[in-house]
Amino acid sequence: MLALANYQYKEFSRYASPHLALLVSYSVGAAFGAVLKLISGRKNILLPKRQPFSLSSFAYLTGISGAMAAIVIFSPARSELGFAGTLSLLVLGQVIMNIVADTLGLLGLRKRAFTVYDFGQLCFTMLGVGVLLFFSR
Amino acid sequence: MFLSSLLIFLGGLFLALDGLVCSVVGLRIGTVRTLLWNRIAGSALVLTVVVIFFGPMDFKRQLFFVPISLYGAGILVALSMAINIFVLPRLGATKSVLLVLAGDLIVSTLVDSQQGHIRSLCAAVIGIALLFAGITMAEIGNRNE
Numbered sequence: 001m002l003a004l005a006n007y008q009y010k011e012f013s014r015y016a017s018p019h020l021a022l023l024v025s026y027s028v029g030a031a032f033g034a035v036l037k038l039i040s041g042r043k044n045i046l047l048p049k050r051q052p053f054s055l056s057s058f059a060y061l062t063g064i065s066g067a068m069a070a071i072v073i074f075s076p077a078r079s080e081l082g083f084a085g086t087l088s089l090l091v092l093g094q095v096i097m098n099i100v101a102d103t104l105g106l107l108g109l110r111k112r113a114f115t116v117y118d119f120g121q122l123c124f125t126m127l128g129v130g131v132l133l134f135f136s137r
Numbered sequence: 138m139f140l141s142s143l144l145i146f147l148g149g150l151f152l153a154l155d156g157l158v159c160s161v162v163g164l165r166i167g168t169v170r171t172l173l174w175n176r177i178a179g180s181a182l183v184l185t186v187v188v189i190f191f192g193p194m195d196f197k198r199q200l201f202f203v204p205i206s207l208y209g210a211g212i213l214v215a216l217s218m219a220i221n222i223f224v225l226p227r228l229g230a231t232k233s234v235l236l237v238l239a240g241d242l243i244v245s246t247l248v249d250s251q252q253g254h255i256r257s258l259c260a261a262v263i264g265i266a267l268l269f270a271g272i273t274m275a276e277i278g279n280r281n282e
Contacts, residue, residue, distance in 0.1 A: 001213045001214075001216060001217040002213070002214070002217050002237065002241050004210075004213055005211075005213035005214045006215070006241075006245075007248075008206075008207050008210035008213070009210050010164070011207050012203060012207045012210060015164075015199070015202045015203040015204075015207075016163075016199035016200060016202075016203055017191070017199065018169035018194065019186070019187045019191055019232070020187065020199055020200070021178075021210075022183050022184045022187075023180065023184055023187055024174035024211065025210050025214060026176055026179045026180040026183050026211065026213040027176075027180050027211065027267070028174075028208055028210070028211025028212060028215075029176040029179075029180075029211040029212065029214055029218070030173065030177050030179075031211075031213045032211065032212045032216075033169065033172045033173035033176045034173060035170065036169045036219075037169050037170065037173050038174070038222040040169050044186045046194035047159060047217035053175065060229070062155065062159050062162050062171065062175045062178060062179050063155070063176060063177065063179030063180075063181075064172065064179070064182050065154045065155040065158065065169035065176035065180070066152065066159075066175060066179055066222070067153045067178070067179035067180075067182040068139065068148075068149075068151045068182065068184050069148045069149075069151035069152040070156060070179070070183070071186055071188075072144050072145065072147055072148035072151065073145060073148040073152075078189040081138070081141055081142065081145060081253045082245075082249050082255075083245035083246070083248050083254075083261065084139075084144050084242060084245045084246040084249045084250050084254075084255070084261060084262075084264075085142075085145075086245075086253040087241055087245050088264065088268060089142055089145040089146045089148075089149060090145060090146075090149035090152060091143075091149065091239070091242065091268055092146060092149060092152040093146045093147065093148065093149015093151075093152065093153060093162075094149050094152060094156075095271065095275075096149075097149070097150045097153030097154055097157075098153055098157075101153070101154075101157055106157065106160055107157055107158060107161045108161060109157070109259030111160075114234075116230075116278075117274050117275060117277055117278025117280055117281070118275070118278060119273040120268060120271070120274040120278075121274040121275045121278070122271070123267055123271070124267050124268070124271030124272075124274055125267070126272045127267045128193065128264045128265065128266075128267030128270075128271060129264070130263060130264075130267035131184050131260055131261075131263050131264035132150060132265070133141050133142070134142075135147060135257060135260035135263075
């Protein structure tokens with residue numbers, strides 16, 4: 001789905017500016033979310049039974065970091081690195097963020113010590129990104 | 138290339154943070170409401186950035202020529218986001234996020250190779266294999282806990 005969306009976004013950018021394409025993508029997504037909410041009515045479909053914590057009202061700003069990511073990802077930097085190079089760097093960023101979140105117990109996650117497996121994951125990912133960026137292009 | 142790489146890497150950090158926050162919020166208020174809030178807050182930020190940094194654009198004139206089928210990208214992203222919000226707390230952050238990106242990476246490499254952006258397919262395959270090795274490593278670590 002994401003790969004197809006990426007392709008559509010690229011095609012959209014041929015007709016309008018890339019940032020307008022991003023804005024349209026978000027707006028259509030919001031409209032789609034609103035339709036889903038209307039269909040599901042008052043019932044919280046797909047809501048798990050366990051609700052272990054209270055929620056700060058800041059949590060409703062959840063989309064901010066995603067939009068920041070999208071703005072950065074869909075900048076001209078992407079064309080310089082190619083699809084595969086861009087995605088491999090995204091994987092590296094995600095690996096590091098997930099390890100930090102697990103280790104520090106961010107957002108109420110269960111704290112987990114940094115293990116040799118995390119280190120191995122980090123090394124393999126960095127090697128993979130390096131090979132994709134510097135040797136395959 | 139260094140600045141581009143740094144920017145995209147930062148994007149990866151933001152994306153992971155978004156996934157984590159969404160999954161936590163999704164556990165509390167449900168997938169659909171989380172998706173809706175995510176898209177609303179995101180739209181507001183993108184609109185602000187567009188207006189501040191690029192000035193008021195001639196939206197109507199630009200959008201007039203775009204084929205209607207291309208508007209589906211937003212729905213596809215929203216759907217994959219909803220799946221992500223639902224699956225992430227159940228499969229775990231590392232496994233779900235990385236599996237999604239790994240699938241995307243394979244498709245992207247195929248696209249790159251078809252468009253002639255890849256000089257050595259062998260190196261690309263080795264690079265992807267190393268990324269998968271990293272994912273497997275994380276999975277082994279999770280099982281051993």
